[in-house]
Amino acid sequence: SGPPVMPFITFDKASDRSDRRDRDRRVRFYTETIRRGLFIQPYHHYYVAWRHTDEDIARAVQIVDEAMGVVATEIG
Numbered sequence: 001s002g003p004p005v006m007p008f009i010t011f012d013k014a015s016d017r018s019d020r021r022d023r024d025r026r027v028r029f030y031t032e033t034i035r036r037g038l039f040i041q042p043y044h045h046y047y048v049a050w051r052h053t054d055e056d057i058a059r060a061v062q063i064v065d066e067a068m069g070v071v072a073t074e075i076g
Contacts, residue, residue, distance in 0.1 A: 006045040009064070025071050032067035 011025040030042045038060055040046045048057065 005048045008045040036063040038063040
């Protein structure tokens, strides 16, 4: 969600309040991005700055893709 220069990744909550997979997905996702060298704020939009290079953006997208892959494989 958010405009392209301020993205924010969320995980849908289940209708059953006892289902905490959204929390598990969020924690795992942000843990994986940090492990790969990308710190993005778990509870706020991210900011793309003028100073970021095309390589910075490409690496961030790669890290997000890898982290989402871990979440999909391990938590579903």
